[in-house]
Amino acid sequence: MTGQRLEAGVCTAVVVLAGPLPTALAHGDDSPAGPRVVAEDLDNPRQLNWDQDGDLVVAEAGRGGAECAKTRCMGATGAVTLIEDPHRDAPTVSTAVEGLLSVAGPDGTFAEGSAGADATDVEGQYVIAGYDPERFDLAVPTARGAAMLVAGTEENGEEYLLPYADLQAAEEELNPDGAQVDSNPYAVLYVDEDDDVSPDGYALVADAGANTVWKVEPDFSTATEESPPEYEVTAWATWQTTVLPDGSDDPAGPAEFVPTSLAADEHGNVYVGGLGSIRPGEASVVQFSADGTELDRWDGFTAITGVAVDHEHLYVSQLFGPTPPMPPGETPAEEAPPTPGQVPGQVVVLHRHQEDAARYAVDVPLPAGVATGRHGEVYASVNSVAPAEGIAEGPMNPFGAVGGGAVWELDFSDAYRLEDAG
Template sequence: MKKIRAGVVTAAVVLVGPVPAALAHGGEQPPGPRVVAEGLDNPRQLNWDQKHRSLVVAEAGRGGDQCTEMGCAGPTGAVSLVERPWSRTPAVSTVAEGFISYAAPDGSFAVGANGADATDVRGEYIVAGYDPAGPPMQNGSLLVAGSSDEGEPYLFPYADLQAAEEELNPDGAQIESNPYATLFVDEDPKSSRDGYALVADAAANTVWKVEPDFSTQTEESPPEYEITAWAVWPTTVLPDGTDDPEGPAEFVPTSLAADAHGNVYVGGLGSERPGEASVVQFSAAGTELDRWDGFTAVTGVAVDDGYLYVSQLFGPTPPLPPGETPADEAPPTSGEVPGQVVVLHRHHEDAQRWAVDVPLPAGLAADGHGNVYAAVNSVAPAEGIAAGPENPVGTAVGGGAVWELDFSDAYRVDPVEPAEG
């Protein structure tokens, strides 16, 4: 997976039309999004806890003091909980911390604990990131973090994704693991320690299935597990790992969600090219069922009733990297932070798409009652990114946060047609 670039986009033409009624704020609450948590470092995936009452937030961290020319590393990644996010004053707490993070010197654009989900054990979470016991950013792993009944924290490796990539290399490209999202699948809600995990590995172009055998776990060692490639997309990059601008875009899975029937939705970055990103629906067994194309740089997905929600990190058009002269058709710098969340009815053929502007969104979560939450400013540390020549976004960015979205002012958008190669 290439490094995510940042920049600005222009909004699509605003049109008037229907959106899901439950998504528009009512009563005395003013229109617009509502901040439910702030002060987060590079917030990414959102999920629900075991009781579906708290949001699980993966924070990729802010790097650290181990710096090289490429950036800075440190144990600043975390998993946080936002309790009762629909309430007037949601409580925010850190439930696991110390995960390896790699970021720019100002703490922006971090890579680390990108994904997190609750397991079927109360107070326990699976984390898609890197093993703190290994070299920074060279050992993609799935970890388990939690607290014992006595309140003692624990952390143990759940699966070595880098080893699986080295052994299997499903996409046949460079050997690299960058776990970006995870989804815990509870096979029997009436019992514990019986589920498995899916992991979207952006660098491997693969969704891994990790099936642990907890009967082999002891106090001294983690459980044995089987890891298989659940879904794979072909590589299209050049041998040096860079994107071939003349070739097809890579899928690059970044996000996972499931519906009430066990179907799994996978969002892809699409090489950050306009219209080249997609969301694919699979059965629980991994059979492709449906597909929605025409997105750009998908970094989050969620489903609720008949609706599909999709985060576009930069909005409909990704920016060019700093220093490059934009093409005539590229959007001008507007001074606004880019990003969109798009909603469509997933059971309707050629469904209309509606969007709201959300700054640099990533993970999404829907609660089944019409409330939709998004991780915003997802490439920024808690204090945000200052404007300046080193800021690739082109304008100042606020700190990492979670918002409850308001679709009452949503505007119509069309799928973006990919450029001809």
């Protein structure tokens, strides 16, 4: 069962303290306050989800590889990692899928690849947002060969990794936002429509490049006794891209939504987080019904890379929150200047049933995926743009030294109200 897939709805509500603030999660009487490291030595960890056994599913975008073109290097280093009993002091960490295509800097940083993964209703099977190695072109940044993949293990123990749907082809054919043809899938939400193990489920995919959430579902009209069904890809939700008549982006125009993250609540509503062009305060979370009707919206975030919900709260990862790094020679926003040597990032929490609810945050370095546990736990992938060994301090690194990719259990006992911060 899982708080991320629509059929489950079992994510336990946390105790509410001071209105919108969730309970501070103690790790034992003798444990210090603050976040607890659940897993480390991860390469660019991104989306978090749950599988049928209650294991935490971590999508690792990998660390690139040895084949390089200018500043981009690729290799089969992406993976899907499982964390068994993440609430315990010594969780078991294992690899469920490996060998996924990854593209990163020569030092393994800021990887693109298998950034999203979710379990299906078939035990041991996962759908993954990633790239097709046969269609990927290292020399062309937008020719990623974006695809949905399905991975698992047969009854005889043989592992498989198969194409699930061609997102690049869907973007080329449909181009829902009407702008550049670019597909860069970032998160997956598997939707199971019944209680049986069957192929009738479908996947929602947050595609940052296409500015669209795709719906990927099996097309049984194409199935025969000899071949499985093909998969139909349609635009479930789309945001328009800001483009000038000459085709260039308008830096002064409205920020693009850029969907990066997905979550679902116990009623089947879907929450989509957007990057907001990485502009301070211009990222949003939109709540949809299961059929794609917009229900609610929360604005004013910065660079959203993860969302999660429990019965009461909305949790939002701000990758560069509260202020993204600025290019050399430019001045950061005066209202929230970065602290020298401090790695940016926050996970924000608010009471999602209260109008204009107060927002609280804990500092989390460069966070991405967020997930809520059965007993009120909140997990986040941290240092999500770093390989396992971290990022060394240097002239090209605006943050200072950054730790290696990891997953933390968060502690909100030191959360601060955003209006009172700084």
